Amino acid sequence: MTAQDTIQEESQWGAVDEWLKAKRADREVTNKHPTNAGLRDSSDTRSWMHIREIVTGGPQRSFHARQSYEQLGATKKLAASLAIQGYKQPSKPAAVAFAPIMKGESVVLACASGAGKTIAWLAPLLQRLASIEEDTDEKAAQGSVRAIVLVPNNDVGLQILDAARDLARGKIRASIATGEHKWASQKQRMGNGLELLVATLGRLRAHLEAPTPSFSLAGTVAVVCEDFETLYEDRELLESYERLRAGLPSNCSITLVTSTLSDSIKQRVLNEIPNIKVLEVPGLHRNSPGLRHTLVDCSSHRALLTSVGPSRRQAREAAFDARMEALGERLHAQPARQTLVVVNTMETCERVEVALKELSILGGGRRRPRVLAFHGRMAPEKRQAALHAFARPVKKDPTLRAPPPRILVATDRLSRGIDLPGTDHVILFDFPRDGAEYLRRVGLASRGDLDGKIPAVTSFVFDEQVAFAHALLNLDESGKSISIE
Numbered sequence: 343m344t345a346q347d348t349i350q351e352e353s354q355w356g357a358v359d360e361w362l363k364a365k366r367a368d369r370e371v372t373n374k375h376p377t378n379a380g381l382r383d384s385s386d387t388r389s390w391m392h393i394r395e396i397v398t399g400g401p402q403r404s405f406h407a408r409q410s411y412e413q414l415g416a417t418k419k420l421a422a423s424l425a426i427q428g429y430k431q432p433s434k435p436a437a438v439a440f441a442p443i444m445k446g447e448s449v450v451l452a453c454a455s456g457a458g459k460t461i462a463w464l465a466p467l468l469q470r471l472a473s474i475e476e477d478t479d480e481k482a483a484q485g486s487v488r489a490i491v492l493v494p495n496n497d498v499g500l501q502i503l504d505a506a507r508d509l510a511r512g513k514i515r516a517s518i519a520t521g522e523h524k525w526a527s528q529k530q531r532m533g534n535g536l537e538l539l540v541a542t543l544g545r546l547r548a549h550l551e552a553p554t555p556s557f558s559l560a561g562t563v564a565v566v567c568e569d570f571e572t573l574y575e576d577r578e579l580l581e582s583y584e585r586l587r588a589g590l591p592s593n594c595s596i597t598l599v600t601s602t603l604s605d606s607i608k609q610r611v612l613n614e615i616p617n618i619k620v621l622e623v624p625g626l627h628r629n630s631p632g633l634r635h636t637l638v639d640c641s642s643h644r645a646l647l648t649s650v651g652p653s654r655r656q657a658r659e660a661a662f663d664a665r666m667e668a669l670g671e672r673l674h675a676q677p678a679r680q681t682l683v684v685v686n687t688m689e690t691c692e693r694v695e696v697a698l699k700e701l702s703i704l705g706g707g708r709r710r711p712r713v714l715a716f717h718g719r720m721a722p723e724k725r726q727a728a729l730h731a732f733a734r735p736v737k738k739d740p741t742l743r744a745p746p747p748r749i750l751v752a753t754d755r756l757s758r759g760i761d762l763p764g765t766d767h768v769i770l771f772d773f774p775r776d777g778a779e780y781l782r783r784v785g786l787a788s789r790g791d792l793d794g795k796i797p798a799v800t801s802f803v804f805d806e807q808v809a810f811a812h813a814l815l816n817l818d819e820s821g822k823s824i825s826i827e
Contacts, residue, residue: 391668392639394812400631400821403624405458407437411465414440420469423509424461433458438621440466444473446563448596448615450570452603453623455785456630460502460759463566463597468510471537474563481515482535486561491540492583494569496520496722497729498759499540502568506538514538519545522722532557543573543582550589559589569758570598571607571778587614601785602627602778602826627781627823630788634798635818637811638672640664641804662690665771665802666697672800673711673749678766680732681711683751684783686772688717694771695751709746716752733762754783761789770801773811778826780814 407414411421411432424430432440435453442449444466453459471488475481482488493499499518506516517531519541532539532549533556539546549556565586573579587596596615608620629635643664673681685691695715714728732750750762751771768787774780787799803811817824 391671392642394637394639394815396635396637396815396819398629398631398633398635398818398821400628402631403434405433406431407434409437411436411440415444415469416440416465417469417472420465420472420509423511424465427505427508429461429465433462434625435459435462435621435623436465438623439463442619442621443467443595443597444470446470446593446595448618450598450600450603450608450611450618450620451623452600452621452626454625454628454630454788455601455782456788457623457625459599459601459623460505460568460761463599464502464505465509467564467566467597468506468514468538470564471514472510475537482537483561484535485533485557487532487536487539487557487559488561489538489564489566490546490562491538492543492546492565492567492570493520493540494572494758495542495755496522497725497755498568499542500726501760503540506540516540519549521545529556543579543586547582547585550586559586559594560591562590562594564595564597565590566597566599568599569601571600571602571604572758574607574610602781604778604826606827627777627826628821629781629784629818629824630796631821633784633787633796633818635784635815636672636798636800637815638668638800638802639804639808640668640802641808643667643804661804662693664804666694666701668802669694669698669769669771670701672769676767676798676800677747678797679736679747680762680765681747681749681767681769682732682762682765682786683749683769683771684786685751685753688719688753690772691715691717691751691753692719698749698751711747711749712745714748714750716750718753718755729760729762733764735764754779758782762786766797768797768799770799773801773803773807776826777814777824781824781826784818 409432411424411429412418414432414437416424435451435457439449439451439462443463451459451463453462467489474488491499491502493502496518499520503516503518506514510516514537515531515535516538517528517536517540519528519532519539521542521544528545528549536557541549550559567573567583573583590596596618598611598618603622603626611618612620640661643660669683683694685694692715695713698711698713712731714732716725716728720728728750732748736745765787768784770783774783784799787797801811814824
């Protein structure tokens, strides 16, 4: 955790017990009027809300390319494996990235969130690894790793590892190396040789710089870096990446993957890797056309108005109270099977989770939702269990009672590459701080479904956030790109 993260954590602390106690007292009063069902009447709630609703503009974009995977150069075996996993036709990023990655060229792959970029680079990488194995008639040697995939966190790593194993259909030795898995097991697998290693930069550096390194880079032919632009936001990560790149063989290809690409970072990459190709897919820095986005300005909430003058802590409490009331109203007004609530910090995540479990947020005879959480303080297995419980497909059987609605409260780390199929409603409890973060978070609404379904997005703002939010929605509504400089 960086110093900035620590400050953000501290700035969002609040007396959870005191807040819930007040809410319970409020509920005792409102429960005397059954129509309220734990919420103020929606017309009363909306009286202090300023709501703007837009639909993102711009030309409609087809998710799929016109070519087939075989036309792009995929073997019949790989094309069949892709079809089994639901990828019957390549995405637009796959159309531009398949051939160069398969040939071992270095590329920057920049495309919007939800455009299908993971499979776009993973499929040709797996074909390249299979081709090397066929040509040499041998697996990676002991103490050697043929391809390395760098990920921002363990959860993204597990998702990519599963996808690779599914596509390779068990014919690849692949493993993961992060701080949330046992060192000894990682070292043993690397020592035995791997075709594919998924790792965080910190853990990878520790293995390479150990007194007895876990493996050698001499046999590495490819490195992929997911969400690479964020490396330039962290000095320590950037140093680790540069040390890794300096130790790679001259014939090792580098694939840099991102959903945002500033001109300054692009130029820096071109200076560092002169032979790299920059592949920018149409739609970069634009949210999906047809996306329904509701902006809720909470500035006029009575608690905020009465907090002018008291301490900053009281003002923050009032802001949290306003957003919680707005959250309840939105969940009531827009009931969904799967709702994702995105927050800035672990503290806020825990607090919203507890509050939602305490409050009767739906009412009206609807079933009480199942509330789940996802943040860095949770054990890895609990995070994975929450993701699986939230995204688990619902069986369409009219004879069975439908499961209760699901709400997942998650920190921003979820926007770093995690797919959540079936999400109906994305709520930004904490509004993004810049254009790049806005694209990543709103992009959660476009990620994980192959049927073209686009869920709704709701954002809560107040005070100084309002003008910035309206400016972003203006760009979205007109279909223009969003600046990330």
